[in-house]
Amino acid sequence: MFGLEALPKQKGALPKALPVFLASPHIKLATARGAFNLLNSFLAPRTVWLPSYLCGVMVDAFKLGQVTVKFYAVDKQLNVADNKWLNNIVLGDIAVFIDYFGFNLWSEWGAEARKRGAWVVEDACQAMLNDQFCEHSHYVVFSPRKFIGVPDGGILLAQKGGKLPGETLQPCPSEWWLDAFAASRLRAWFDQYGGDRLWFDLFRKTDPMGPLKPAQMSELSSLLLVYSIDYKRVALQRRENYRFLEQEIPDLALMPELPSGVTPLGFPIRVRDRDHILQSFYEEEIYPAVHWPIVEVIPSQFLDSHQLAQEIMTLPCDQRYDPTDLMRMITLLRKKIAQ
Secondary structure (H helix, E strand, O other): OOOOOOOOOOOOOOOOOOOHHHHOOEEEEOOHHHHHHHHHHHHOOOEEEEEOOOOHHHHHHHHOOOOEEEEEOEOOOOOEOOOHHHHHOOOOOEEEEEOHHHOOOOHHHHHHHHHOOOEEEEEOOOOOOOOOOOOOOOEEEEOHHHOOOOOOOEEEEEOOOOOOOOOOOEEOOHHHHHHHHHHHHHHHHHHHHOOOOHHHHHHHHHHHHOOOOOEEOOHHHHHHHHHOOOHHHHHHHHHHHHHHHHHHOOOOEOOOOOOOOOOOOOEEEEOOOHHHHHHHHHHOOOOOEOOOOOOOOOOOOOHHHHHHHHHEEEEOOOOOOOHHHHHHHHHHHHHHHHO
16 A cells, blocks of 8 residues: 655646556546446446456456356466367457556457457556557556555546446545545555554555445546656656566566566565465565455366465565665565575
8 A cells, every 4th residue: 555645736737748547548436446347337248257366356346237257267377278268258248357467468368359259358457557558458447556645546448449438427435535545644644754553454444345336536536646646757666676576586486577668566476385474574564465365256176376376475566665675575585485
């Protein structure tokens, strides 16, 4: 979670160069899950095809509609495992592909799904600041809160023949938004001055309760996205930090090489005894994320995905970190692995 970005002193003119997710036709929503639900209602598919490794909230967003959710297999390297499922696609289905940690590992599969008449939806929630997105996608979904300090936000972008819904969205639930705003503001205070972690309690309360149904992005988040963020600086720092970790612990990296044009969410690694290592990090007030727990979400026959979910953790490498912070993580990690 990121602390609330500083408000601009004055609105002024639009920046000369907006990032792709703001420069193309789009709808601003309160959450990314709301964007998936909006697409589900608008496209009205018979079946939605989802990868076997994902955040369970996406499944919830699609299941709000009258749709059948089916999964296709993803292997332990997060590649699409086979093409058998493609033969079951019918015209008007939705096929969702995830840019895991910022990486597109699925482009050829997206092309095949599109040829069979599916609407191709790119989940770029972990890839918001990439230089470009898949040419085969009709729609791309983003989650700004994973990269910068805004209290709410989800973006639905249309490209390559995709048309945006024209319906008017309702405001996001005020009680939820006020808690999300408070968490973001308290986190910014904590980052600057330290103190208690009330922001974390609020974050744990609000994050799973974000609206599943489509709702408007707040005016505050919309203004912050346009006027308050130095996106080039954010992307550069994330890439530099990823490459630093890439050089120091290539043997643990799930994705050891960072392509040009990719701005990563974090640095995913695979380790044995993951939960024990996580606990050691927590004791040092370092909080790697787990993307994602899937036991109650994905059917048990997807063995590779479940094994990966038991071993994966994501080291932070975002714009708040410098080489000293990264070396502290590496030193602790090496120590725990050697024990």
